[in-house]
Amino acid sequence: MSMSNKLSSIRVLVVDDDEAQRNLLMEMVAEQGFxxxxxxxGKEALAQQSRTPVDVIVSDLVxxxxxxxxxxxxxxxxxxxxxxxxxxxxGSIEKAISVVHDLRAFWFLEKPVQPxxxxxxxxxxxxxxxxxxxxxxxxxxxxHRGVLSDLVGSTPAMRQVYSxxxxxxxxxxxxxxxxxxxxxxxxxxxxxxxxxxxxxGPFIAVNCAAMPETLMESELFGHEKGAFTGAVERHAGCxxxxxxxxxxxxxxxxxxxGTQAKLLRVLEDRYVRRLxxxxxxxxxxxxxxxxxxxxxxxxRDKKLREDLYYRLNVFRIELPPLRDRKDDIPAICEAILSNxxxxxxxxxxxxxxxxxxxFRGASWPGNVRQLRNVLERAVIVAGDGTLTxxxxxxxxxxxxxxxxxxxxxxxxxTQDSIRIRVGPQMREIEEEYVxxxxxxxxxxxxxxxxxxxxxxRTLQNRLGELASAEAARVASMTH
Numbered sequence: 001m002s003m004s005n006k007l008s009s010i011r012v013l014v015v016d017d018d019e020a021q022r023n024l025l026m027e028m029v030a031e032q033g034f035x036x037x038x039x040x041x042g043k044e045a046l047a048q049q050s051r052t053p054v055d056v057i058v059s060d061l062v063x064x065x066x067x068x069x070x071x072x073x074x075x076x077x078x079x080x081x082x083x084x085x086x087x088x089x090x091g092s093i094e095k096a097i098s099v100v101h102d103l104r105a106f107w108f109l110e111k112p113v114q115p116x117x118x119x120x121x122x123x124x125x126x127x128x129x130x131x132x133x134x135x136x137x138x139x140x141x142x143x144h145r146g147v148l149s150d151l152v153g154s155t156p157a158m159r160q161v162y163s164x165x166x167x168x169x170x171x172x173x174x175x176x177x178x179x180x181x182x183x184x185x186x187x188x189x190x191x192x193x194x195x196x197x198x199x200x201g202p203f204i205a206v207n208c209a210a211m212p213e214t215l216m217e218s219e220l221f222g223h224e225k226g227a228f229t230g231a232v233e234r235h236a237g238c239x240x241x242x243x244x245x246x247x248x249x250x251x252x253x254x255x256x257x258g259t260q261a262k263l264l265r266v267l268e269d270r271y272v273r274r275l276x277x278x279x280x281x282x283x284x285x286x287x288x289x290x291x292x293x294x295x296x297x298x299x300r301d302k303k304l305r306e307d308l309y310y311r312l313n314v315f316r317i318e319l320p321p322l323r324d325r326k327d328d329i330p331a332i333c334e335a336i337l338s339n340x341x342x343x344x345x346x347x348x349x350x351x352x353x354x355x356x357x358x359f360r361g362a363s364w365p366g367n368v369r370q371l372r373n374v375l376e377r378a379v380i381v382a383g384d385g386t387l388t389x390x391x392x393x394x395x396x397x398x399x400x401x402x403x404x405x406x407x408x409x410x411x412x413x414t415q416d417s418i419r420i421r422v423g424p425q426m427r428e429i430e431e432e433y434v435x436x437x438x439x440x441x442x443x444x445x446x447x448x449x450x451x452x453x454x455x456x457r458t459l460q461n462r463l464g465e466l467a468s469a470e471a472a473r474v475a476s477m478t479h
Contacts (some may be wrong), residue, residue: 047252073369153328182369201245209254227276
């Protein structure tokens with residue numbers, strides 16, 4: 001392609017309310033070989049951009065109606081990353097620099113515009129636009145292959161997840177990720193961050209279930225020296241640390257309700273005030289929340305504020321449990337083995353067909369996290385070669401029905417052990433095992449969940465399912 005053809009393929013939108021100035025810029029752009037279009041204000045520019053996006057926008061800052069500042073804010077809110085060159089009058093350089101820094105404009109030009117400088121900036125802005133588009137295409141291709149960042153899988157359920165990530169990542173919208181414990185909610189949050197315009201900024205994850213209310217507020221919003229006993233120095237909270245980046249609020253349903261009210265204020269005003277502080281600190285943070293139980297149920301149980309839920313649930317991604325995408329297990333095993341070999345200095349080359357069959361037959365209440373734990377132990381035992389059933393923990397049968405009349409499975413916990421006979425049906429085995437573990441712990445659900453290798457919430461959900469199944473069996477016997 002000749003240079004003139006390359007230039008004519010670059011489409012430039014000139015935005016200026018002054019008709020004479022707009023026409024002059026249009027002529028200048030056209031004379032330099034670019035394809036020129038125009039708009040009289042920011043609102044008209046947004047409408048044109050939504051219909052037929054251009055490669056570069058050249059916009060005046062001060063205009064009646066929607067000015068250049070609001071135009072840039074609207075483009076960012078819509079996830080439109082088209083490079084924008086802003087024009088500023090003499091004496092407004094500080095404002096122009098602020099626009100470049102705060103609103104991510106590509107660059108600024110002081111009036112009167114010099115044609116040579118304008119041409120150079122348009123060409124460089126168009127090059128940036130091509131790089132942005134190529135990156136977006138590459139991410140889409142990766143998702144079609146079934147791999148996006150650390151996420152693995154090519155089943156329809158996972159392809160839907162990749163599609164949702166690619167849709168929401170370029171925007172600044174809040175995201176709510178739901179799914180059982182161990183399904184990879186933090187991986188999805190990190191994938192969204194890495195695929196977003198904030199990728200160069202920090203990613204801060206906060207476990208909302210891991211600390212009491214007073215420490216939670218300090219962790220989120222920070223504190224001043226002397227704000228409470230033990231506050232020996234000033235501490236910047238997660239929102240300050242994540243400025244221009246992303247905060248993941250994991251297990252949002254377990255955050256104390258009092259803290260939820262303060263969080264809602266931060267999300268609405270985009271300011272934080274440290275504990276013991278007197279100043280409001282502006283923060284520019286994208287918020288992603290995650291929970292392993294139903295937000296609707298948490299609202300009904302008064303554990304999650306409804307107004308906070310609506311503020312966070314702008315875009316929702318539901319992660320499927322591993323038992324609903326067992327065709328992904330071979331690919332997941334391959335990815336996990338590669339990571340574990342590097343971590344432990346092992347050389348395990350793969351998983352035997354027998355082990356894969358056992359994995360496909362398991363219910364995986366702990367999902368991918370549980371699968372990783374099983375593989376990590378097996379990799380350490382094997383060291384190299386191929387993983388076989390011999391390398392798996394004696395306490396893990398994988399739900400495979402063995403011909404022996406009474407096989408014993410043991411699950412050690414300190415000096416004690418749990419025993420369970422393998423029965424003919426996986427669900428019956430699981431039900432009996434859960435009951436035995438609860439009996440062993442005197443119905444201590446926290447301790448039982450630790451033995452089972454699952455979260456307390458997953459155990460509670462499983463007990464609810466067992467109770468419903470038992471009620472259904474009783475009802476069927478009475479008819």
